[in-house]
């Protein structure tokens with residue numbers, strides 16, 4: 515069925531496949547590329563092994579680059595897929611940061627758009643008890659963490675103007691900058707600077723609409739995308755919105771780089787899928803935290819109590835972090851007129867459009 519829809523092409527090819535995967539039943543997932551068992555269209559990808567020392571990889575919680583499994587896709591130059599290169603237990607740190615640390619002020623999240631500042635200062639603290647006692651009832655009210663849909667870091671993306679601006683910047687988290695820079699260097703982008711991040715929080719019924727990430731002013735630098743928790747179907751299309759996309763799975767720990775020709779391709783996430791291993795959590799998240807990380811590591815121990823909250827959350831969720839460089843070295847934002855600045859500032863307080871025609875974040879209730 516999916517193959518027939520892909521071949522059909524035509525104006526609506528991407529939209530038809532998006533809807534197919536969003537609704538399709540599990541028996542229809544056969545043609546999706548799974549990099550954990552690579553087949554057709556998948557080629558191996560060369561990495562720049564000498565650009566990241568084993569020690570720096572270790573500090574970022576990653577295996578030595580020489581051990582990474584990196585793939586490309588025929589027809590998509592610049593696209594690199596790295597199958598979970600994290601060291602055992604090190605995904606814990608990033609999951610905890612996404613739930614406990616990065617949603618904190620001065621970072622911005624979807625809940626800030628319609629809640630008072632005092633109510634969104636401690637999402638973790640306010641959700642802990644609820645998540646700890648969570649049973650299987652679907653009717654129980656959702657905790658704030660379960661209502662989290664996005665967090666922005668660094669240059670905060672403005673969903674209304676679709677722009678970044680010099681006026682809305684807060685320091686980018688140093689641990690995530692270090693991880694992103696090691697990933698970029700291994701993929702041939704030594705000078706990459708992590709300047710903006712969008713963290714996406716998905717529940718089983720969430721999806722991310724068809725879009726291109728083009729608001730960054732420097733497209734010569736890659737997009738770096740990290741996935742944790744439940745799996746997803748990712749659709750990678752062409753330079754035009756109507757080109758039929760290629761479907762692939764993203765599992766916990768997988769990392770994707772979109773660069774060069776693939777930097778400005780349309781893409782979407784139509785579906786979140788329960789862990790294909792059949793257990794509540796992927797086995798890579800059950801691994802113990804390493805006992806021998808150096809003090810200089812950016813990975814910090816995640817307490818058993820914190821990890822319990824994280825696992826409860828991840829049983830029904832997926833987290834994605836997509837990191838970007840916004841400006842080329844020496845570049846600055848174009849001057850905005852006073853009127854534009856005022857409009858920009860005013861639109862910071864508007865919610866992300868939910869019912870517009872073309873939506874980047876489709877169907878995510880709180881976006």
Ligand SMILES: O=C(O)CCC(=O)C(=O)O
Pocket residue numbers: 712714722727739741748764781782783834836
């Ligand atoms: O969740 C994903 O895998 C994709 C995220 C994405 O495309 C974005 O944030 O622009």
